[in-house]
Amino acid sequence: MNKKINKSDFKTDWSYSPAPESTDHIKIVKKNDLFINGKFMPPEKGKYFKTINPANEQKLADVAEADKSDVDKAVKAARKAYDKVWSKMDPSERGKYIYRIARLIQERAREFSVIETMDGGKPIRESRDIDIPLVSAHFFYYAGWADKLSYAFPGKQAKPIGVAGQIIPWNFPLLMAAWKLAPALATGNTVVLKPAETTPLTAMKLAEIIQEADLPPGVVNIINGDGKTGRAIVEHEDINKIAFTGSTDVGKMIMKSVAGTGKKYTLELGGKAANIIFEDAAIDQAVEGIIDGIFFNQGHVCCAGSRLFVQESVADTVISKLKDRMESLIVGDPLDKNTDIGAINSKMQLEKIKMYVDIGQKEGGSVHQSSCGLPEKGYWHAPTLFTDVSQSHRIVQEEIFGPVLAIQTFRTVDEVIAKANNTPFGLSGGVWTDKGSKIFQVSKSIRAGVLWANTFNKFDPTSPFGGYKESGMGREGGLEGLMPYVNLV
């Protein structure tokens, strides 16, 4: 046969049969109430909003919307639990409850993974292998800290702060809940948690587990709603601490709102990470790292490697390999185990991404997208990269939070460090080279909280995460992650 082989024609050479994860064993509660004081209860005003599956736009469930009076109820429950039970409990007993939560999540991991994927649109491969295992690992790690705090802060005693209001985003719904809850509980605080309005379902499942674990009523309260509910939590007088993960704009609003109140806060905000590829890097590994850096979780990652810097001498090779690899990414049904890129989390986010792709082109950038087909129903965006952009382009400066990569080149180490730091953000960065001394030089010079050398987008409960500059303040994870939840006396 004289068939011409087109190297990048992965469509004909690599076709996969559908391999969807089954959903028949999953019970999604159709009407989700507020979880306050250990009980599920309807909201005062009786309002509910719907949450949909972004992959097919079908409604999954109704969720109670908490208003001011519901927030007040939740804070009161948390205060009572703090004063009467949780802050007084022997820390080793506190730890046992948290261990119990970790174990229960492990037991029901599959259920959580499937719901996370249905509610948020992320590939089942990621929710199953990354999100949910990290959730239980996080609870497990912090459980053990509960009775060891005196070893964490030499020369000081660590005291709990009180009631923490925690507001989390939609990109890693349950994982962010774990990042917030585990250290707060281990240090003796009680919590009012608000999940994002597009992804409330796994947190409501977590509420079931918290009941099952017999946690004293009021220690964890979970209520849903949009920004108004979040604001009511931030502004509530009896909250002692705010922990927020989300956009830099909202983070700044929170800082302003709590100014002068004495409330403590930690913020994990936006990013625009530089991912730097030197000519002496293992190029194929680097290409995988670039893909993982920007297309992991559809690019809905605050630490995404959204600014790629490639050394000039290897730029053509890297970009051509990158385009080939993009072609092979499978975009589609998030529940399919072969899927690499799932659905965009919401219509609003999809519009924002499209707006930036438009801006990128209008400002003179050259766009390239993978030729994958996109499903008709649902919210989808093809993997996208831009070349011919420079420092002043908006798609280089602003966080897009989607599968859009901006590529620039560089010649010298000093040049790339200057370019990488030319941003108000400072959450993360990546460096790819085979030379150890260069790794230390570059990772030391990047003003960011997490540096991945010859890897990208790795997370672990023992590893502190958080930003410099406008990417936030405070750390989550590791010993540092205890600090935001204690007063040192």
Add this chain to the structure above:
Amino acid sequence: MSQREDIKKTYKLYIGGKFPRTESGRYIKWVDANNKGAVNICRGSRKDFRNAMVTARDAFSGWCSRTAYNRSQILYRIGEILEGRRSQFANELILQGSSKKEAGNEINQSIDRLIYYAGWADKYQQIFSRVNPVASSYFNFSYPEPTGVVSALAPNNSSLIGLVSIVAPIIAGGNTVVVLASEEKPLCSITFAEVLHTSDVPGGVVNILTGYRSELLDHFSSHMDVNAIVYCGNESEEIKLIQENAALNVKRPIVYTDENWLSKNVQDPYRILNTLETKTTWHPVGI
């Protein structure tokens, strides 16, 4: 024979390792506790602050890449030079209302505080660093780095010890600083700048302004190149303002409400940690 007249000192600002007058040409008449000697103190302006910020930013990369041992020695050197100039500080402290004994004690505590933080400059890294046992094949470690350029409002009720207690932990951590001296007791601040100037502290690492707190507070807290602001005091309106302004660029607002700056309770490595950031680095283990 006529009596010899004293040479009076001109009190200026300390910016970028130089002693300029305020660009605004304004002054504050400062009168001593006995209503005798009068001194013209520079009334620093927004522009002075901005100039100081430029030098502080320029000095940052050099200062934070000094070795810890070197920073430690420079802090120790500040203590040495201060010890040698006790009498000058004693005179100023007495002019500002201290008794001779109180002045001596404040100088002792100030020197001791410098030596205390000199000792920390090459040790806090070990207290606040970790190797994190991640559950995958990576080597992962976290260590502290300086937050960057810090603006600071030294305590108003204290002259020398307050200033030293604020500046020492900030620079021990590798940050650079622009500090507003006590409005009530400004004399020692510029004399302290002379100590810094002869102690191998690179120009721009510490910048000292004098002036009205009420005028400069807004600028100190709203400047977009400030990474952290340290405020000493108890005025709730002021605290609210700096915390609000901090939101503009997510500055770290740090508030110290301590009253007694002579106490050893106001010194610990966590005060260094307040203007540090944790950086975590991952690297794969394998071939």
